[in-house]
Amino acid sequence: xxxxxxxxxxxxxxxxxxxxxxxxxxxxxxxxxxxxxxxxxxxxxxxxxxxxxxxxxxxxxxxxxxxxxxxxxxxxxxxxxxxxxxxxxxxxxxxxxxxxxxxxxxxxxxxxxxxxxxxxxxxxxxxxxxxxxxxxxxxxxxxxxxxxxxxxxxxxxxxxxxxxxxxxxxxxxxxxxxxxxxxxxxxxxxxxxxxxxxxxxxxxxxxxxxxxxxxxxxxxxxxxxxxxxxxxxxxxxxxxxxxxxxxxxxxxxxxxxxxxxxxxxxxxxxxxxxxxxxxxxxxxxxxxxxxxxxxxxxxxxxxxxxxxxxxxxxxxxxxxxxxxxxxxxxxxxxxxxxxxxxxxxxxxxxxxxxxxxxxxxxxxxxxxxxxxxxxxxxxxxxxxxxxxxxxxxxxxxxxxxxxxxxxxxxxxxxxxxxxxxxxxxxxxxxxxxxxxxxxxxxxxxxxxxxxxxxxxxxxxxxxxxxxxxxxxxxxxxxxxxxxxxxxxxxxxxxxxxxxxxxxxxxxxxxxxxxxxxxxxxxxxxxxxxxxxxxxxxxxxxxxxxxxxxxxxxxxxxxxxxxxxxxxxxxxxxxxxxxxxxxxxxxxxxxxxxxxxxxxxxxxxxxxxxxxxxxxxxxxxxxxxxxxxxxxxxxxxxxxxxxxxxxxxxx
Ligand SMILES: [Ca+2]
Ligand SMILES: [Ca+2]
Numbered sequence: 130x131x132x133x134x135x136x137x138x139x140x141x142x143x144x145x146x147x148x149x150x151x152x153x154x155x156x157x158x159x160x161x162x163x164x165x166x167x168x169x170x171x172x173x174x175x176x177x178x179x180x181x182x183x184x185x186x187x188x189x190x191x192x193x194x195x196x197x198x199x200x201x202x203x204x205x206x207x208x209x210x211x212x213x214x215x216x217x218x219x220x221x222x223x224x225x226x227x228x229x230x231x232x233x234x235x236x237x238x239x240x241x242x243x244x245x246x247x248x249x250x251x252x253x254x255x256x257x258x259x260x261x262x263x264x265x266x267x268x269x270x271x272x273x274x275x276x277x278x279x280x281x282x283x284x285x286x287x288x289x290x291x292x293x294x295x296x297x298x299x300x301x302x303x304x305x306x307x308x309x310x311x312x313x314x315x316x317x318x319x320x321x322x323x324x325x326x327x328x329x330x331x332x333x334x335x336x337x338x339x340x341x342x343x344x345x346x347x348x349x350x351x352x353x354x355x356x357x358x359x360x361x362x363x364x365x366x367x368x369x370x371x372x373x374x375x376x377x378x379x380x381x382x383x384x385x386x387x388x389x390x391x392x393x394x395x396x397x398x399x400x401x402x403x404x405x406x407x408x409x410x411x412x413x414x415x416x417x418x419x420x421x422x423x424x425x426x427x428x429x430x431x432x433x434x435x436x437x438x439x440x441x442x443x444x445x446x447x448x449x450x451x452x453x454x455x456x457x458x459x460x461x462x463x464x465x466x467x468x469x470x471x472x473x474x475x476x477x478x479x480x481x482x483x484x485x486x487x488x489x490x491x492x493x494x495x496x497x498x499x500x501x502x503x504x505x506x507x508x509x510x511x512x513x514x515x516x517x518x519x520x521x522x523x524x525x526x527x528x529x530x531x532x533x534x535x536x537x538x539x540x541x542x543x544x545x546x547x548x549x550x551x552x553x554x555x556x557x558x559x560x561x562x563x564x565x566x567x568x569x570x571x572x573x574x575x576x577x578x579x580x581x582x583x584x585x586x587x588x589x590x591x592x593x594x595x596x597x598x599x600x601x602x603x604x605x606x607x608x609x610x611x612x613x614x615x616x617x618x619x620x621x622x623x624x625x626x627x628x629x630x631x632x633x634x635x636x637x638x639x640x641x642x643x644x645x646x647x648x649x650x651x652x653x654x655x656x657x658x659x660x661x662x663x664x665x666x667x668x669x670x671x672x673x674x675x676x677x678x679x680x681x682x683x684x685x686x687x688x689x690x691x692x693x694x695x696x697x698x699x700x701x702x703x704x705x706x707x708x709x710x711x712x713x714x715x716x717x718x719x720x721x722x723x724x725x726x727x728x729x730x731x732x733x734x735x736x737x738x739x740x741x742x743x744x745x746x747x748x749x750x751x752x753x754x755x756x757x758x759x760x761x762x763x764x765x766x767x768x769x770x771x772x773x774x775x776x777x778x779x
Contacts (some may be wrong), residue, residue, distance in 0.1 A: 131452070133195070134371055141576045151702040153621060153709075154486070156174055156175065156178055157485070158197065158198045158199045158200050158244060158246075158485045159171040159197040159198065159199035159200070159202035159350065160199065160201075161181065161199065161200060161202065161350045161351070161352060162350055162351065162352045162710060163350035164350065164394070165350075165394040167350065168349055168394040169394070170352050171197040171199070172194070172195055172197055172395065172396075173200070174197070175195060175197040175248045176195050179248060179479065179482050181195060181479070182195070182332075183195045184253075184396065185250065186490050187327070187331060187333075187477075188327075188330060189260045189263045189264075189327065190259070190260060191252055191253075191256070191257075191260050191475070192252070192253040192254065193250040193251065193252055193475075194250065194251055194395055194396040194397060195248060195249075195250055196245075196248060196249055196250070196251055196342075196345070196346055196395055197250055198244070198245050198246050198247055198484045198485045199244070199245050199345060199350075200242060200243070200244045200245075200343070200488065201242075201243060201245075201348055201350075202240050202241070202242055202243075202352065203240065203241055203242075203243045203341055203344050203345075203420070203425075204237045204238055204240035204241055204417055204456050205234055205237040205238050205240055205255075205419075205456045206240040207238075207240070207733060209354060209456075209570050210234050210238065210733070211242075211733075212360060212362075213230070213234065213559040215230070215231055215693040216360055221482055222553060223349060227760075228760065228761060228762065230314075230451070231761050232635065232758075232761050233758060233759045234758075235414075235734075235756070235757055235758060235761065236417075236458055237417070237456045237457065237458055238417065239417060239418065240456075241420055241422075241717060242422060242488070243345070243420070243422065243423075243425060243483075244340050244422060244423050244485070244487065244488040245341065245342060245345050245424060245746070246423055246424055246484040246485050246486070246487055246488075247424075247478075247479070247482060247484035248479060248482060248484060249342065249476055249478055249479060250476065250477035250479065251338060251346045251395070251397060251474065251475075251476055251477075251478065252397075252474035252475045252476070252477075253311075253388070253392070253396055253397055253398055254311075254387035254388050254397075254398045254399060254474065255311035255387050255398075255399055255403060255404050255406065255472045255473065255474050255626045256311065256312055256320075256323065256473055256474060256475065257309055257310060257311060257312060257387055257436075258261075258299070258300070258307065258308050258309075258310050258311070258312045259308030259309060260308045260312070260729070261299065262300070262308070262316075262324060264322075264323050264326050264327070265300075265350075267326065267330070268326055270314060270322060271325070272298060272299055272314070272316070272319045273318060273319060273464065274298040274299070274314055274315075274316070275298045280500055281650070288706075295384075297421060298314055299312050299313060299314045299508070300316060304699055307386060307439045309386040309387060310384055310385070310386050310387070311384050311387055311399075311403060311404045311435040311472045311478075311691075312472055312659075313384065313404065313469050313470065313471070313472055314469055315471065315472060315473070316462075316463060316471075317337075317407045317439045317462075317463035317464075317600055318463055318464065320337060320366060320407050320472075320473040321336075321337065323473075324336050324337065324473075324475055331444035332476065333477055333478075333480075334478040335475045335476070335477050335479070336409060336475065336476055336477075336478065336757075337407055337408055337473060337476065338408055338409065338410040338425070338474070338475075338476035339408060339409050339410055339425065339426050339427065339477070340408045340409070340410040340425075340427055340440050340442070340458075340477075341420075341424070341425045341426075342408075342476055343406065343408045343443075344442070344455055344456065346395060346397055346400065347393065347397070347400040347401070347442070347443065347455045348455045349393040349394040349395040349397070350394060350395075351393075351455070352396070353455075354454040354455060354456070355367070355369045355370075355401055355450075355453070355454050355455060356370070356373075356393040356394070356400060356401065356455060357369070357371075357391075357393070357401070363375075363376060364376045364377060367401070367450065368390075368393050369390055369763075370390045370391050370393075370401060370402075370488055371387050371390065371399070371401040371403070371453060372384065372390065372399065372401075372402045372403045372446050373387070373402035373403035373444055373445065373446060373447075373448055373449050373450065373453055374399070374446065374447050374448060374449055375448075375449030375450045375453075376449070376450065378544050380447070381447060382447070383448040384403050384404050384445070384446045384447075384472075385403060385444060385446070387399060387403070388625075399443075399453075400443055400455075401443055401444060401453045402444050402445065402446065402448075402453055403446055403456075404443075404445050404446070404470055404471065404472035405441040405442065405443060405444065405445045405448075405459065405461075405470050405471045405472065406441060406442050406443050406471075406472060406473050407437070407439055407440075407441055407463075407471060407472075407473045408440050408441070408442055408473055409426070409427070409439075410426065410427025410431065410439065411426070411428045411438070411439060411440075411441050412439055412440050412460035413440035413460075415748070415755065416428055416537060416554070418471050418554050418556060418700060418755075419554045419555075422487075422488050422489075422490055423487040423488055423779050427440070432728070433762055437462045437463050437464055438460040438461060438462050438463065439460065439461065439462070439463045439608050440458055440459070440460055441457070441459045441460065441461055441471055442457070442458065443457075444457065445464060445471075446730065447470055447472065448470070448615055449476050463700035470506070474705050475681065483581070489506060490555075491718065492555075492579045494561070495560060496555060496558045496559060496717075496719070497551075497558060498525070498559050499563070500559060500561045501560070501561065501562045502562060502723075503562070504545050504562070506562075508723060508724075509545050509562065509564050512564045512566050512723070512724040513543055513544070513545070513564060513566060515566070516543065516566040517690060518567070518568065522540055522568055523538055523540065524539065524540045524697075525538065525540065525697075525772070526538045526540070526570050528623075528626075528627045528630060528632075530580055530583035530584055530626060531622075531626070532583070534579050534580060534582075534583040536568035536572060536576075536580055537572070537573045537574070538571060538572055538573060538575050539570065539571055539696050539697040539698055540568060540569075540696075541565070541568060541569050541570065541571050541639070541642065541643045541696055542568045543564075543565055543566055543567055543568045544564075544565060545562055545563065545564040545565070545646075546562070546563060546565070546642050546645055546649075547561065547562055547563075547649060548560070548561055548563045548638060548642070548718070548752070549561060549752050550643050550651075550719050550750075550752040553750070553752050553753065554648045554753075554754075555715060556715035556716070556717075556718070556754050557718070557753070557754060558718060559689070559718055559719070561718055561721070562723065563638045563642070563650065563721075563724075563726060564723055564724045565638065565639060565642045565724065565725065566724050566725050567725075569635075569639060571635060571639070571643045571696070571698055572698075573689070573693070573697060573698055573699055574607075574688040574689050574699050574700065575607035575608075575700055575704055575705055575707065576606075576607065576608050576619070577604065577605050577606060577607060577608060577656060577686050577688055578594065578602065578604055578606055578607075578608050579604035579605065580608070581608040582604075584619055584622050584623050584626060585618075585619060585622060590608075590610065590611075590615075592666060594609070594610075600685050603685070603687065605687040605688055605689070606685050606686065606688065607686055607688050607700075607704060607705045609685070609705050610762045611708070611762055612759060612760050612761055612762040613634075613708050613735045613757070613759035613760075614759050614760055615762065615763075616634060616708050620633060620634065633710060634708055634709055634710040635709055635710065636683060636709060636710050636711055636725070636726065636728065637710070637711040637726075637729050637736045637738070637754070638721075638725070638726045638727075639709075640707065640709050640738050640739075641665065641738070641751060643696060643698055643701070643741065644694065644698070644701040644702075644738070644751045645751050646694040646695040646696040646698070647695060648694075648695075648751070649750075651750050651751065651752075652664070652702055652749070652750060652751060653694040653695070653701065653702070654692075654694070658746040658747075661702060661703070661746050663691060663692050664691050664692045664694075664699070664702055665691055665702040665703030665704065665705075665740075665749055666686050666691065666703045666704050666742040667702065667703035667740060667741070667742060667744060667746055667748075667749050668742075668743060668744055668745045668746065668747070669745075669746060671742050671743060679696070685742070686704070686742070688700055688704065700739075701739055701751075702739055702740060702749040702751075703739065703740050703741060703742055703744070703749045704739070704741065704742055704751075705739075705741050705742065706737040706739060706740065706741050706755065707737060707738050707739045708736070708737055709728075709734065709735065709737070709738055710727070710728065710735075711727060711728025711729070711736045711737040712728045712729050712731065712733075712734065712735060712736070713729075713732055713735060713736045713754070714728070714729040714730075714732050714758035717729050727733070732758035733758065734757060734758055734759070735757060735758075735759045736754060736755070736756055737755040737756065737757055738753070738754065739753075740753060
């Protein structure tokens with residue numbers, strides 16, 4: 130009898146499985162936000178669909194969890210950014226580092242929707258010493274540290290941060306790790322070699338997760354900064370999930386064994402804390418703006434000359450909450466082994482499995498719609514006619530700032546042009562006609578340090594530039610490291626110095642119109658980026674600061690040394706990034722006005738244009754848009770802002 134019941138049960142189970150199999154065709158992606166129960170349901174549904182288990186253990190004893198295809202918002206949202214700012218402002222200690230935190234937040238923005246289209250397995254834990262040892266024993270592989278390739282370099286100067294960090298190979302004493310602790314002192318290349326070995330061993334595909342997969346796995350349906358909660362929850366519950374040096378926890382010198390805390394709702398441990406985890410993607414701070422909607426993999430190639438940095442995620446035992454939230458991005462060279470707190474977890478691809486359809490950008494139609502009435506359209510002609518001036522304007526204008534210091538301007542005639550691009554990042558589309566109804570004067574150069582001094586006096590900014598041995602200082606070098614707000618101070622004082630002149634930052638439309646100077650190509654001189662060096666200081670002809678071979682050579686250049694555009698404006702491409710007056714809105718071009726657009730009325734960030742001496746040619750393109758917080762004065766060597774003064778005749 131008992132036997133019969135079992136038979137019936139098995140038969141019923143088989144029916145149920147078939148039903149599930151028949152419903153497979155319409156299985157939806159896991160669309161965040163979703164809760165723990167729903168996460169579990171998604172995982173079980175997808176396991177049934179592909180005929181696999183949610184939890185599996187592989188040949189090296191590594192536990193893996195099946196993750197469903199899904200949709201989520203990647204990166205730091207503006208609401209979260211605002212909340213972070215309010216927390217910073219309420220804390221006198223944090224406030225000291227406000228600029229740094231604001232700047233770093235920019236690198237996680239804009240938040241953007243991402244779809245992971247295929248189910249995949251993710252290591253439930255970081256890779257352990259015991260698992261990594263199996264790889265070493267089977268292959269005799271020596272990590273890069275053991276090979277001495279980049280080994281034993283101190284963290285800072287000659288001072289190791291703690292004694293156990295030497296020697297810095299994964300298995301050497303004095304650090305005696307247990308087999309269930311995460312392996313450390315690996316570099317990205319070592320992690321990839323482990324994945325290759327495991328793939329060959331099992332005939333499956335193991336790899337590092339993409340950055341998007343990592344964040345999706347970490348969030349597990351949550352939309353809070355950490356998968357366990359919000360800012361106000363950290364002190365109360367973080368210790369249950371995360372091993373880090375923060376809050377109620379003491380400072381930790383070591384990681385702990387994996388899976389000691391609570392998992393997230395996908396069943397993954399230590400996504401926050403314990404060890405930073407390498408992901409597959411190359412590092413680049415501006416990649417989110419161009420991130421595709423489906424299965425983003427980051428940039429296909431390294432971002433800058435000799436930049437071998439990869440992204441790491443999730444913070445570590447010796448860091449804290451502010452590096453450990455789901456959106457937080459950090460980077461480290463793929464060859465490094467001098468930092469002890471990097472490890473990894475694997476992703477496992479599932480062969481021959483159907484996922485969900487690629488998501489369709491809901492704004493695609495608007496983004497690609499061409500709205501060009503033509504240069505001869507009635508509304509274009511009438512806008513130009515309405516503000517036409519009878520005065521014959523001189524081609525140049527000079528504001529004297531005192532003594533021999535002048536600020537020369539070039540006349541930019543009224544006209545219309547096509548703003549944006551057809552193929553560039555989303556925020557450059559649609560390509561659309563804009564009328565600049567009035568002629569204006571644009572500063573021929575990025576604002577120089579002598580101009581700055583003439584208007585602002587020898588202020589702290591100038592003194593700081595002059596104090597370093599980094600070659601940033603010089604009377605005809607661009608003033609740099611300026612926030613948008615500081616530019617406004619400069620303009621206020623400049624207006625007092627030159628009454629009757631309506632000086633301002635150019636609008637974004639004025640900037641692009643002035644840069645293009647009649648061209649419709651990627652750059653004002655054409656489409657060929659290989660010619661950019663004749664017109665611009667950019668990544669292709671920059672010299673790294675601090676390189677002994679380049680001692681005594683200039684890498685912050687005088688303005689106006691390259692060829693101008695046909696309006697007579699210099700360094701519109703490259704040199705330093707240039708603030709515009711407008712607020713930034715990625716979708717502004719959908720509906721911006723035809724005549725003299727001045728940016729959206731609301732928004733937290735301001736626009737920058739033109740790329741910099743430190744950036745690839747694509748950022749120097751006439752259409753490229755960047756945003757930054759108006760208080761922020763730069764993010765390291767990348768952002769040396771110039772201010773270009775539009776000069777509007779009354
Ligand atoms: Ca971790
Ligand atoms: Ca520039």
